[in-house]
Amino acid sequence: MRSSSLADEYVRWTATWRGGLAVDVAGGGYEYRVDEPESVGGTGTGPMPTEMLMVSLASCFCLAVAWAAGKRRVDLGELTVEVRGEQAGDEPWIGRYEILVRSDVAKDIMAPVVELGSRYCWVSNTLRNRPEISYSIA
DSSP: OOOOOHHHHHSEEEEOOOOOOOEEEETEEEEEEEEOOOTTTTTOOOHHHHHHHHOOOOOOHHHHHHHHHHTTTOOOOSSEEEEEEOTTSSSSEEEEEEEEESSOOHHHOOOOOOHHHHHOHHHHHHHTTOOOOOOOOO
């Protein structure tokens, strides 16, 4: 059973190299394989790190919109969130994300739900506010 404390849920994740371009990432009682496609030297046994970031963005935004719909008493029916990433030219990062929300609910009703949800999506807010990143050697 996972802890309900937010601080406990974000303690740490650890990536362990498994050879080639594959790593196993573990934390919070879960484990995932992250790899690169064969076309760039990986074995394709898992999503790429940039894809995992898009998984985080899509899932967080979907949960935030569902939460916002509940707050606004909007019955969603079906809800999907698709995230598309676009590389920043030749740079080694994603320069633009597009989030596409699909629902059975009319657009005029969904617009304020999506706007409210966008304020509560931790992942999109983190990306928008460029967190500080530090590096150290243990």
